[in-house]
Amino acid sequence: xxxxSPVIAADPMSPLPVDDLTAPPPSAAPTKLGERLVSVDALRxxxxxxxxxxxxxARSLCEWRGTPESLKFAEQFEHVEWEGFHFYDLIFPLFxxxxxxxxxxxxSKYRVGTHPMLxxxxxxxxxxxxxxxxxxxYNGLLRLEGMSELRxxxxxxxxxICYGAASVLYLLFGIRGRVIVFASILLGYWALFAFVPSPIxxxxxxxxxxxxLATWVDLNYLPGRPYTKFGDNEGLLSGIxxxxxxxxxxxxxxxxxxxxxxxxxxxxxxxxxxxxxxxGYAWGLAFPIIKILWSSSYVMVVGxxxxxxxxxxxxVIDVMKFRAWAFPFVVxxxxxxxxxxxxxxxxxxxxxxxxxxxxxxxxxxxxxxEPSPAGVALLVAGMLLTKWLLLLYxxxxxxxxxx
Numbered sequence: 001x002x003x004x005s006p007v008i009a010a011d012p013m014s015p016l017p018v019d020d021l022t023a024p025p026p027s028a029a030p031t032k033l034g035e036r037l038v039s040v041d042a043l044r045x046x047x048x049x050x051x052x053x054x055x056x057x058a059r060s061l062c063e064w065r066g067t068p069e070s071l072k073f074a075e076q077f078e079h080v081e082w083e084g085f086h087f088y089d090l091i092f093p094l095f096x097x098x099x100x101x102x103x104x105x106x107x108s109k110y111r112v113g114t115h116p117m118l119x120x121x122x123x124x125x126x127x128x129x130x131x132x133x134x135x136x137x138y139n140g141l142l143r144l145e146g147m148s149e150l151r152x153x154x155x156x157x158x159x160x161i162c163y164g165a166a167s168v169l170y171l172l173f174g175i176r177g178r179v180i181v182f183a184s185i186l187l188g189y190w191a192l193f194a195f196v197p198s199p200i201x202x203x204x205x206x207x208x209x210x211x212x213l214a215t216w217v218d219l220n221y222l223p224g225r226p227y228t229k230f231g232d233n234e235g236l237l238s239g240i241x242x243x244x245x246x247x248x249x250x251x252x253x254x255x256x257x258x259x260x261x262x263x264x265x266x267x268x269x270x271x272x273x274x275x276x277x278x279x280g281y282a283w284g285l286a287f288p289i290i291k292i293l294w295s296s297s298y299v300m301v302v303g304x305x306x307x308x309x310x311x312x313x314x315x316v317i318d319v320m321k322f323r324a325w326a327f328p329f330v331v332x333x334x335x336x337x338x339x340x341x342x343x344x345x346x347x348x349x350x351x352x353x354x355x356x357x358x359x360x361x362x363x364x365x366x367x368x369x370e371p372s373p374a375g376v377a378l379l380v381a382g383m384l385l386t387k388w389l390l391l392l393y394x395x396x397x398x399x400x401x402x403x
Contacts, residue, residue: 037256039313040101042326045333046313047094050077052332052339052387055088057380064373082209082290085301089291092155093245093302094309095336096162100249101310103163103170104257110171117171124167131160134337138344152224153234156340161239166246175254178247185244186296190287192237193295207288207295214238214293238294245294248276248303252310262319266311273307276300328388331395338394338401339387352382 055077062074076087110117133141135156169178193213197204201211209215209230218231226232255268280289280300289298316322332339353360360379364372371379394400 037105037314037318038323038326038330039310039317040098041333042317042329043310043313043333044095044098044336045326045329045331046309047091047098048332048336048339049329049384050088050091051095053380053384055091057377057384060373060377060380064377066373079291082292083207083288085289085291085298089298090302090305093242093294093299094306096159096242096245097249097252097303097306097310099159099163100166100246100251101253101256103166103246103250104253107167107170108257120171121168124164128160128164131163132157134341135160138341147224150224151227151232152222153227153232153236153239155234158234158239158242162242162246165243166250169243169247170250175251178250182244182247182251185241185247186299189237189241190283190296193287193293207290207293209292212293233292235292238292241294241296241299244296244299245303245306248299248306252307256314262314266315266319269307269311269314273304273311276304276307278304280304331388331391334400335391335394339391342387342390348383348386349379351386352379356382 058077059074062070062077078086079088080086107120109115110120135154136150136152138156139151139154141150169181173181193207194205196213198206198211198213199216200206201208203211206212214235214237215231217237218226218235222232222236226235252269252272255272256265258265260268277300280297280303283300284295284297287295287297289295289301291298313326317326356378360371360375363374363378370376
C-alpha cells in the first residue's frame with residue numbers, strides 16, 4: 001500500500017481525510033484545505049480507550065483504593081441505571097459526535113462542485129449498509145438462531161444510521177437548514193413525549209423505563225430480540241435524537257474548517273459547549289436526562305461535554321502543538337472498528353491472564369476464584385496493554401480497517 005495524499009473521503013469511522021486503507025503518520029504537516037487535525041484522531045482514541053476496557057481499570061483501581069470517596073468516584077465509570085448522567089454516559093455519544101465532525105472534511109468537495117454530488121450518495125449508502133451489517137455480525141448473525149433471537153439494533157447500527165443521516169443532511173442543506181433540522185428534531189422529540197400518551201400507561205410525559213412511549217414502540221415494532229424486556233438501548237425512537245448528536249458534530253467540523261484562527265476556533269468550541277451544557281441541564285428539569293431514551297436534554301448535555309473535550313484536544317494538540325502525549329490515543333483512534341470488533345474474535349482477558357495471572361495472585365488475598373482488587377487492576381491493565389500493542393503493530397504496518 002502507498003501513502004495517500006490528504007484528500008477527503010467519506011468514511012464514518014475514519015477520523016481524518018483518507019482515500020484508501022492507509023494514512024500518513026500524525027506528524028504529517030497539515031495542508032490548507034485537507035488539514036490533518038491530529039486532535040480528532042486523539043479524541044476518537046480517547047473515546048475508544050474507555051470502550052476498550054479503561055472503565056474496568058478505573059473501577060478496579062477505585063475498589064483497590066477502597067475509600068468511600070473512591071468507591072463513589074467509581075460510579076462515574078458505569079452507566080446510570082436510568083435517569084441522570086455519569087462520565088461513562090458520554091462515551092457512546094462522543095463517538096457519534098466525532099463521526100459528525102469528520103463529515104464536513106469528508107464531503108465538502110461534493111458541495112463545491114469539484115465532484116458531482118450524486119456520485120457520493122451510493123458510497124454513503126454502501127458504507128451505511130456495510131456498517132449495519134457489521135453490527136449484525138457483532139450481535140451474532142452467523143449463529144443462525146433465527147430472526148426472533150437476533151438483536152437487530154446496536155452500537156454499530158446506530159453509528160451507521162447517524163452517519164448516513166448526517167451526511168445526507170450536510171449535502172442537501174446549508175447551515176441554516178441544518179440548524180432548523182437540529183432544532184426540529186430536539187423540540188419534536190420533546191413534544192412527542194410531552195403530548196402523546198404512552199399506550200402502556202395512557203399518560204403524557206411518561207419517562208419511565210417500563211411504560212414509556214419508546215418502550216411501547218420497541219416492543220411492538222422493533223423486529224428481532226430487543227436488548228432488554230423493556231425495549232432496546234438503541235431503539236427506534238431514540239435513534240432520531242441521536243442524529244442530532246451527529247449534526248452537532250457536523251457544526252463543529254464546519255467551524256474547524258473555517259478560516260478563523262486556531263485560538264478563535266478553540267474559544268468558539270468552548271463557548272458553544274458551555275451554552276449546550278446550560279441548555280441541557282435546564283431542559284433536564286422538564287425533559288429528564290436519560291441516555292437510553294436519548295432525551296433532548298441528554299443530547300445537549302453530552303453535546304456540551306463533547307464540544308468542550310474537542311476544544312481542549314484541539315487547543316493542546318493542533319494550536320499549541322503539544323502532540324507527543326496524544327500518540328497512544330492516536331494509535332487507538334486510527335483503528336476504531338478493529339478494536340471494537342476484535343474482542344468478539346480474540347479473548348484478550350485470557351491472554352492477560354496467561355501472562356499475568358500468577359502475578360495477580362501475589363497482589364493480595366484471593367476471594368474464591370477471583371484475585372484481589374489489585375490483581376484485577378493488573379489483569380485489566382494487561383488486557384488494555386495487549387490490545388494497544390496489537391493496534392501499535394497495525395499502525396506501524398499501516399494497516400487500517402475502514403468501512
